[in-house]
Amino acid sequence: MSITGECFCGKVTYKIDAPLRDARSCHCSRCRKIFSAQASAYAEVAPGAFTWATGEDQLNTFDTGNGFGVRFCGNCGSTMVGVHNGAVHGVTLGCVNGDPEIEIGMHIFVGSKAAWEKMPEDVVQFEEGPPPKD
Template sequence: MSITGECFCGSIKYEISGALKDARSCHCSRCRKTFSSQASAYALVDHNEFKWLQGADLLTSYSSQQSFGLQFCSKCGSTLCGTFNGLIHGVTLGCVNGDPHVEIGYHIFVGSKAAWEVMPEGVKTYAEGAPDNG
């Protein structure tokens, strides 16, 4: 069973042949701006299991100074995936079609969340990044 996703206008489509993992929501100011929301919803993917099905020529990339980047649709602006050192690192859950069989397990950088956001009770939160479990 594969997982598919696409941008808002449907010009760019992708497929993942494996499972999504380590889903999280980040509340830092950069993610709020990137996702135009209170936080991101993001899950990791094995870059070898990810492929563009349509519209890869319409992707626009942005890379930060820490080797992390984003790829988004140049037509509608949907943020589709994150990159690390030029490889697909994860996908934005808002662009995934159907049920990806993953749940957000924790919220990071809640110490810098927007003042107007109220975190629900009972969710696992970290003031900064999650501790390394490796």
Template sequence: MIEGGCFCGSIRYQIEGALQHARACHCSRCRKAFSGASSAYAEVAAGSTFRWIAGEDKLTRHMSGHGWGLAFCSACGSTLCGMFGDQVHGVTLGCIDGDPGVRIEMHIFVGSKAPWDHIAGDAPQFEERPPSPSPSAE
């Protein structure tokens, strides 16, 4: 079971299952939305169950178009998750209690990272989106 919540503790969630595709996005929009050098987040894996266990009434959603958006705590401002429509698509790694079971697999949009940002570690870096996987030859 993965659990997490906001800075002030008003909002709590649980994920029964796993996370996948952890990444850090360094685009200017994510820097503003997450108030940092990047957004560190992972997708909720297919077959996993996400549920709010406290404070869902304190969630504020900001939808940015094409059905995508963010949800954050209206009391403390912690960005908790990415939304697609009414469904939680992924969660911010910084709001998870303990080990989320994933590591950053890639850094994306590093071509527009902040000039003061220094990316460490050995995860691959992509100027924009990572290349799409090639169709397998059969």
């Protein structure tokens, strides 16, 4: 299975050679701002499975602290990936092409969601971050 993705203008593209995992939507105020939406839609990538296909030189990085950050297209502004200590940690699902065969499994930081957002009743929600992985 190969997953591809691209920014809005198409100058930056990537390929992932493994299934995505741990898809989530974060509703904290920082994610709302960096994704320009009510929440993020994000899935983790297996180490070594991600490669930039075109346009890596078009990317800008914003450091969000503690070794984490995001990379976005310097031309159109699409938030493409999350990074940890310089390596791609995960992808924004809005930039994935086609069906990545994953669904949002949890909604995190719903305790700080926007006042105007209504959460569906049938989704897994956490007031703050997700529980620790075993």
